[in-house]
Amino acid sequence: MKKNDVINLKITSATAEGSGVGKTEEGMAVFVPLSAIGDELSVRVLKVKKTYAYGKIEKIIKPSESRIEPDCPVFQKCGGCVWRHISYESECSLKQKKVEDAVRRIGGVETDFKPIIACEKTDRYRNKAQLPVGKSAGGELLIGFFALHSHRIVDCRDCALQPAVFSEVIDVTRRFAEQTGVDIYDEQTGKGRLRHLYIRLGEITNELMVCYVVNGNGLKREDLLIKMLRERLPNLKTVVFNSNREKTNVILGSRNRVAFGNGYITDVLCGLKFRVSPFSFWQVNRAQAERLYTKAKEYAALSGDEVLLDLYCGTGTIGLTMADCCRELIGVEIIPDAVGDAMKNAAVNNISNARFICADAPEAARQLREEGVRPNVVILDPPRKGCGEELVKTVAGMAPDRVVYVSCDPATLARDLKYFAENGYVTREVTPCDMFPRTAHVETVALLSRQNTDDRSELARSK
Numbered sequence: 001m002k003k004n005d006v007i008n009l010k011i012t013s014a015t016a017e018g019s020g021v022g023k024t025e026e027g028m029a030v031f032v033p034l035s036a037i038g039d040e041l042s043v044r045v046l047k048v049k050k051t052y053a054y055g056k057i058e059k060i061i062k063p064s065e066s067r068i069e070p071d072c073p074v075f076q077k078c079g080g081c082v083w084r085h086i087s088y089e090s091e092c093s094l095k096q097k098k099v100e101d102a103v104r105r106i107g108g109v110e111t112d113f114k115p116i117i118a119c120e121k122t123d124r125y126r127n128k129a130q131l132p133v134g135k136s137a138g139g140e141l142l143i144g145f146f147a148l149h150s151h152r153i154v155d156c157r158d159c160a161l162q163p164a165v166f167s168e169v170i171d172v173t174r175r176f177a178e179q180t181g182v183d184i185y186d187e188q189t190g191k192g193r194l195r196h197l198y199i200r201l202g203e204i205t206n207e208l209m210v211c212y213v214v215n216g217n218g219l220k221r222e223d224l225l226i227k228m229l230r231e232r233l234p235n236l237k238t239v240v241f242n243s244n245r246e247k248t249n250v251i252l253g254s255r256n257r258v259a260f261g262n263g264y265i266t267d268v269l270c271g272l273k274f275r276v277s278p279f280s281f282w283q284v285n286r287a288q289a290e291r292l293y294t295k296a297k298e299y300a301a302l303s304g305d306e307v308l309l310d311l312y313c314g315t316g317t318i319g320l321t322m323a324d325c326c327r328e329l330i331g332v333e334i335i336p337d338a339v340g341d342a343m344k345n346a347a348v349n350n351i352s353n354a355r356f357i358c359a360d361a362p363e364a365a366r367q368l369r370e371e372g373v374r375p376n377v378v379i380l381d382p383p384r385k386g387c388g389e390e391l392v393k394t395v396a397g398m399a400p401d402r403v404v405y406v407s408c409d410p411a412t413l414a415r416d417l418k419y420f421a422e423n424g425y426v427t428r429e430v431t432p433c434d435m436f437p438r439t440a441h442v443e444t445v446a447l448l449s450r451q452n453t454d455d456r457s458e459l460a461r462s463k
């Protein structure tokens with residue numbers, strides 16, 4: 001097989017990035033973007049490596065039954081969605097398989113896999129957007145998303161994953177920029193002002209936060225911008241300017257200046273009120289987060305008398321939704337603003353049995369262990385890189401009855417489940433949860449308990 005050959009190929013699997021994969025008669029894997037499992041294709045070979053090749057669809061001989069018509073003009077250009085060309089049902093089975101494969105292959109763990117918790121809304125489910133602002137080669141204003149594996153901005157006026165009001169914020173920003181000739185940031189030179197538009201919406205409260213990331217202190221004619229936003233968006237609650245003067249890929253700088261409102265919005269999750277400020281982590285799919293946390297609560301199987309340790313707690317959400325079912329809640333989070341929010345969230349919801357520590361989770365866990373703290377249940381919700389062996393050892397050393405592990409990366413989850421197995425903890429059950437329909441991401445919640453039988457974890461599973 002060589003470049004430019006046209007071959008017939010049946011697609012039999014898919015990568016997490018949304019490429020279909022087929023095997024040639026010689027056993028060579030060919031990756032074909034935009035194909036679907038079950039497709040019979042005529043494929044033009046674009047690149048040949050030793051054991052695999054890349055191709056593109058020349059003609060669909062027989063389409064897969066899972067195919068649907070992609071309904072977004074920038075699908076596969078913007079680096080966001082990867083599954084807009086197959087049915088949601090097929091997407092869910094791919095995600096289920098991704099989680100099961102990782103846990104089995106990477107973790108070497110066999111367990112009770114429950115069906116994925118599918119999302120009711122497959123579009124308009126996000127409550128947050130961070131949109132890079134730039135200019136095209138021809139000098140046109142671009143507000144959109146980075147193309148996959150690139151820093152080229154794909155202009156996007158109405159992303160199907162975002163609430164419609166975000167498109168209005170984009171439109172007002174665009175008009176303002178055109179009217180006043182805002183100096184747009186250039187990533188290459190590090191010069192120019194406006195870098196990113198960052199928007200958040202409280203789904204239940206309908207409160208809107210608009211944040212502009214600027215290379216400097218603010219923008220000229222901010223007063224006009226705020227006036228334009230307020231006129232168009234009656235639910236605008238706050239406008240914040242974030243200052244980022246560094247030549248970096250990190251979106252937010254360290255300083256916020258509130259230009260309108262209080263600098264935060266509130267929203268509701270599992271019946272509790274939460275304060276969300278620009279720096280704090282807040283689940284982007286609120287409705288689905290409720291389902292995920294409900295499952296986590298089932299797994300925690302609290303009786304009212306436990307000490308609950310919530311590691312990587314963000315604004316305290318998971319632990320606080322369980323605080324009424326335990327004796328004491330201890331949350332650990334590294335971002336000071338999020339810890340501040342977590343404390344305020346406890347107060348606003350009249351929760352008095354919670355305390356929060358601002359620290360690195362492995363470090364804090366070690367210290368708590370040394371102090372003799374013995375949590376009955378530990379919640380883990382780390383970022384993509386997972387917990388790591390050291391933290392797993394510390395947690396196991398505290399001998400909790402149950403560990404509830406919420407993960408946004410099946411591979412690091414699987415690795416950590418293996419560490420837990422080596423330290424006396426059995427993975428009893430795993431439930432994938434689709435927080436991000438149409439994208440490659442999948443969330444998982446796993447229940448672990450100590451090797452010697454534990455009645456309450458049986459109870460947790462019987463629900």
Ligand code: SAH
Pocket residue numbers: 281282283311312313314315316317318332333334335338359360361362381382383
């Ligand atoms: N449990 C929360 C947040 C989960 S996201 C929720 O569901 O809303 C992961 C959180 O871990 C983020 O808030 C991040 O700031 C925090 N984090 C990242 N590295 C950390 C570390 N080393 N120690 C403690 N927290 C950390």
